[in-house]
Amino acid sequence: MFSKACEYGIRASIYIASQSLEGTRVSLKEIAEKIDSPVAFTAKVLQQLSKNKIIESVKGSSGGFEISKNNILRIKLSQIVYAIDGNNVYEGCGLGLKRCNAKEPCPVHNRFVEIRAELKNMLESTTLYDMTMGLEQGLTYLRR
Amino acid sequence: MFSKACEYGIRASIYIASQSLEGTRVSLKEIAEKIDSPVAFTAKVLQQLSKNKIIESVKGSSGGFEISKNNILRIKLSQIVYAIDGNNVYEGCGLGLKRCNAKEPCPVHNRFVEIRAELKNMLESTTLYDMTMGLEQGLTYLRR
């Protein structure tokens, strides 16, 4: 569904958010450990998220990554996905046709429209805060 | 959502089905033309579908691919997807965790469960026949 890069990006964002809520900035190394991802590859993903204003990076000693409370509340899962995977998830025909729409649909167009709409709706209504909630209470996991 | 291989596989199956309903067996070359896919790559996909009894291949001159009326009615989209992409679509955590279930969920597990269930339901309730219908009437397209 999502690329590996995107999966790491979402997991990283959630971890950074949970730590930011506690008032602590986290390093790349710590993030990679906590979400069980390859360090250098995760670095690239974080750069991308940083450029897209999803997370904030602080250089230098005692630097690291963080997200402001406001952004934790505001940022939607859809924005993270878009920053890394673009709009492939929303657009894009289920059968890979370049031009596929209500007027000139592929044989499964109508069936896919509904599901895609629900997916989109879910991604757009889930905030970083929503995803962070369970973590601190030990109800959800980022590495398994 | 699906791999390229799977997209080609679904489109090819639909085209073969539509031609089989007309009583004509089709060659690899014709299929690739009609669904706008790379010939040799499509050949591999068709081999896989053939091994999985989704389509029937006939060797030799005047050979090609076909699907029996019974199978056109019986075969579900889910079977085609499974034959090529395995169960990645159904199983597999949205965030890429190996172990992610109701008891030890990732932060988006519950949100994904619903969507995945609907997708599964759609794939399992759509037959090859269903997908073939619109084609002959010029209502749907396989290459665009």
Add this chain to the structure above:
DNA sequence: ATTAAATCGGACAAAATTGTCCTAGTTTAT
């Protein structure tokens, strides 16, 4: 029998994705 039109299947090639390494900066603390 020979030829032509097919699929089959192995080996290879290209492209995209995933992952690694190393150097250059930046910032804080001493």
Add this chain to the structure above:
DNA sequence: ATAAACTAGGACAATTTTGTCCGATTTAAT
């Protein structure tokens, strides 16, 4: 000032996916 702990980013490597090529085999028609 210097060292230590960071991120930034370019270059490269490995893996997976996608795509190609070609010889072998099968079958029908002549």
